[in-house]
Amino acid sequence: xxxxxxxxGASGFEVxxxxxxxxxxxxxxxxxxxxxxxxxxxxxxxxxVSHAAWDHMGDAxxxxxxxxxPIACPADxxxxxxxxxVAFDQVRALIWGVCYAFGEIVVRPVECHHWSSATxxxxxxxxxxxxxxxxxxxxxxxxxxxxxxAIFPGLQLIGELYRPTVGLIGCAQTDGLxxxxxxxxxxxxxxxxxxxxxxxxxxxxxxVATHYMHPGPEVDELRRRVPVxxxxxxxIVHAPAAGDVIVLEPETGxxxxxxxxxxxxxxxxxxxxxxxxxxxxATT
Numbered sequence: 001x002x003x004x005x006x007x008x009g010a011s012g013f014e015v016x017x018x019x020x021x022x023x024x025x026x027x028x029x030x031x032x033x034x035x036x037x038x039x040x041x042x043x044x045x046x047x048x049v050s051h052a053a054w055d056h057m058g059d060a061x062x063x064x065x066x067x068x069x070p071i072a073c074p075a076d077x078x079x080x081x082x083x084x085x086v087a088f089d090q091v092r093a094l095i096w097g098v099c100y101a102f103g104e105i106v107v108r109p110v111e112c113h114h115w116s117s118a119t120x121x122x123x124x125x126x127x128x129x130x131x132x133x134x135x136x137x138x139x140x141x142x143x144x145x146x147x148x149x150a151i152f153p154g155l156q157l158i159g160e161l162y163r164p165t166v167g168l169i170g171c172a173q174t175d176g177l178x179x180x181x182x183x184x185x186x187x188x189x190x191x192x193x194x195x196x197x198x199x200x201x202x203x204x205x206x207x208v209a210t211h212y213m214h215p216g217p218e219v220d221e222l223r224r225r226v227p228v229x230x231x232x233x234x235x236i237v238h239a240p241a242a243g244d245v246i247v248l249e250p251e252t253g254x255x256x257x258x259x260x261x262x263x264x265x266x267x268x269x270x271x272x273x274x275x276x277x278x279x280x281x282a283t284t
Contacts, residue, residue, distance in 0.1 A: 017137030050147030076128030140250025
């Protein structure tokens with residue numbers, strides 16, 4: 001079995017595993033390098049959005065309404081999806097620490113050092129907690145998406161707990177996007193050295209550079225910095241152009257449960273907590 005990643009430009013990816021298809025950060029309309037439009041992107045089984053920035057949230061609402069695909073996202077993005085007409089039961093607000101299942105797809109949201117806010121049609125601004133996320137497409141393929149996080153020491157713990165094999169990690173500032181306000185941007189959320197360190201802390205076999213429209217000088221520097229920090233001696237750096245497809249073969253070895261982590265032999269990994277259907281009761 002194999003999993004494929006198709007780079008969509010900016011931080012977007014189409015992930016196709018043996019059993020399902022995931023659309024991550026679907027910024028397509030207005031993206032000059034995207035291989036799809038919101039009308040032509042294949043129907044996903046799940047749409048993942050890390051935060052409400054327009055080049056990440058992108059066309060999630062339009063694609064969800066066309067295809068019926070569920071959206072997993074922070075709470076402010078969820079409010080934006082409702083505001084754009086996506087059905088309530090098609091959206092799930094995520095938070096760090098709680099693991100979620102969407103059919104066969106298990107999503108592990110993890111800590112993300114960034115910001116997130118969305119403006120609704122009536123002018124209200126809602127804020128949320130941004131997320132990074134880990135998904136397993138098949139045994140031996142666990143994909144971490146950085147969700148625009150800055151580097152922080154907790155990445156090492158995430159690597160120890162969940163053992164991602166693939167890291168989609170930003171190393172640049174997305175080229176060609178507007179830069180309003182005083183001053184000007186010098187780097188993205190991680191510079192190349194930080195991205196190389198993050199890959200080491202996470203322990204990924206494959207480091208997939210992202211957060212750009214076209215691979216540029218930051219990617220060249222990333223390739224130079226990865227060997228400096230790679231204690232495995234086997235880390236593979238990918239720097240896709242938009243439309244490029246990366247084929248991932250499963251890694252071998254032991255993997256802790258994505259929902260439950262390392263468990264005793266007596267623990268039933270198929271256990272699910274009992275929850276009640278329907279809306280949350282109103283409070284007075």
